Amino acid sequence: MAQNYKDELSGVETTGHEWDGLRELNNPLPKWWLYLFYVCIAWAMVYYVFYPAWPLGKTYTKGILGYSQREELDTKLAEAKAGQAKYLTAIAAKSVDEIQKDKDLLGFAMAGGRSYFNENCAACHGAGGQGAKGFPTLADDVWLWGGSSADIYKTIQHGIRSDDGDTRGTPNVGMTAFGMDGILNRDQIDQVTDYVLSLNGKTADAGKAAKGKAVYDENCAACHGDAAQGSVAAGVDGVGAPPLKQANWLYGSDKQTLVETVTNGRAGVMPAWSKRLDDATIKSLAVYVHNLGGGK
Ligand code: HEC
Ligand code: HEC
Incomplete structure (x- = not known):
């Protein structure tokens, strides 16, 4: 083991550690670094007192400010919900036509309608309502079941040949299978x-x-x-x-x-949505689809 001794060149004491003749100088820490270190410790103490800090099994020290990111998020969510509630109540209370005449409600319903459409309708009608074989295009102004906002609302609510009591068309009755049923040769x-x-x-x-x-x-x-x-x-x-x-x-x-x-024969079925989606959602969808089709 090497002894502590002063390095001849720098005049600084060594730590006594030596590796193959290389010795470690025991230089003091720079002052600025040391003070910063003390400041950090002091800051941490203050932080422990005011903010949540130490885990205690299932809970943790809450700090005297009682601050919680979870609560902050909950508050923000509640605020956002309250903001929406105003619109949703108004949408539920108005007809699809009335909603379209109210600029604020229209914007809100269109934004909601677009996302509800992607979630519930795009699988059959395509994103943007471009349609596919057997699934009508909703982005044009040709409507079999009517293109007024009230018609579209009714179609979405009750479906077509669906199991809904008020369905459009007749359940299970589509185009007759003239060949299969032997009616025509x-x-x-x-x-x-x-x-x-x-x-x-x-x-x-x-x-x-x-x-x-x-x-x-x-x-x-x-x-x-x-x-x-x-x-x-x-x-x-x-x-x-x-x-x-x-x-x-x-x-x-x-x-x-x-x-x-x-x-x-053919018998396309459009599901009824009135039991799956609430009224404000269906109205938003009707507004969205009506505007997709150019709004007859
Ligand atoms: C399971 C597939 C399917 C889903 C999902 C579906 N539809 Fe349809 N939809 C159809 C079919 C099939 C028709 C055509 C029925 C017919 O006339 O033969 C149709 C017709 C319609 C029509 C009438 C078009 C016209 O020409 O009058 C509207 C409006 C419509 N759908 C809107 C929607 C909306 C809005 C949603 C989402 C909430 C939706 N559909 C979800 C299959 C679907
Ligand atoms: C019982 C009523 C009924 C009779 C009778 C009937 N159809 Fe139809 N037909 C329908 C219905 C309903 C549809 C729509 C089916 C759907 O949307 O899935 C349809 C759809 C069609 C279509 C498809 C249209 C398209 O847009 O692709 C053709 C073509 C057609 N029928 C031709 C005929 C011909 C030809 C006859 C006579 C031989 C006939 N239909 C008799 C009810 C009928």
């Missing part, structure tokens, strides 16, 4: 689909289409209307048969899809 289906093509100005066999008109009048007009205008257009919900002379097809207007529709 292949030729008749070929003819009637050519007739639908001809109605829409698409290439079709004129002879078949003429025969198809007879098939249409007998089998389809009851639901789709004499002029293929659809059942809802007349203001009657009925079974909700869409117009067949149109540009916004739910399933598709190419020959193959038409044959598939007439052969196998």
Whole structure:
């Protein structure tokens, strides 16, 4: 063991530690560092007294200020809720139309509606309501079940062919499966689909289409209307048969899809939301969807 002794060059005492001839000088700590260290200790003492500090098993020393980040968060959340409550109560009390006329409420409902839509509707209708095969586009101004804000509100509340007592359309009744049920044979289906093509100005066999008109009048007009205008257009919900002379097809207007529709039938179901979402949420959704579609 080396002895403590003064280093000849610097005149400073060594600590006595030595490694292969290298000795550690026992320089005092710089004053500024030492004072800062004392200040830190003093600050910590003050902190212990005023703020939560020491863990005590399940609890902790609270400090005389009683400060808590959890409480601060709770207070902020409560404030935010109270701020929203004002809007939510107003939304619940007003019609969808009235909400749209109130600038503040409209902004609030649109913001909420957008996030509720992404949560609940986008899976079927696509983000932004662009739609998909069998799921109507909500971002245009073509509506089968009505595009007024009151209509949209009703559709969202009660659904379409849903299990809700006030559903739009008739539960379980959609488009008849003419092929599967043996009501029409292949030729008749070929003819009637050519007739639908001809109605829409698409290439079709004129002879078949003429025969198809007879098939249409007998089998389809009851639901789709004499002029293929659809059942809802007349203001009657009925079974909700869409117009067949149109540009916004739910399933598709190419020959193959038409044959598939007439052969196998279709019965799209839109769920009812009135038992799953509260009224203010449904109204916000109606406002959002109404504005997506350009707001008829
Ligand atoms: C499980 C899939 C599904 C979900 C989820 C869904 N929808 Fe629908 N929705 C449909 C189908 C299918 C139709 C078309 C029914 C028909 O006419 O054949 C439809 C139709 C609609 C219509 C009527 C469109 C028209 O042309 O009149 C509106 C409005 C609508 N949905 C809004 C919503 C909103 C808002 C939500 C979310 C709260 C939602 N939908 C969630 C399947 C769904
Ligand atoms: C009992 C009433 C009823 C009868 C009869 C009926 N349809 Fe339909 N049809 C519907 C309903 C309801 C729908 C909508 C189904 C849906 O939205 O899922 C529909 C949908 C369609 C579609 C799909 C439209 C689209 O947007 O993709 C076509 C095509 C169609 N029907 C053709 C016919 C033809 C052709 C006949 C006669 C052979 C016929 N329908 C008879 C009720 C009927």
